[in-house]
Amino acid sequence: xxxxxxxxxxxxxxxxxFEVVDWDEPxxxxxxxxxxFE
Numbered sequence: 001x002x003x004x005x006x007x008x009x010x011x012x013x014x015x016x017x018f019e020v021v022d023w024d025e026p027x028x029x030x031x032x033x034x035x036x037f038e
Contacts, residue, residue, distance in 0.1 A: 006013040 002013060006016075
């Protein structure tokens with residue numbers, strides 16, 4: 001599936017991956033973790 005969609009263009013795959021991730025959830029969890037150690 002990966003090679004069928006992207007072929008040898010690994011950079012395109014990485015770019016598509018970062019567009020799919022919901023960054024609000026990890027950011028909120030990171031903020032919670034930082035508060036625990038302050």
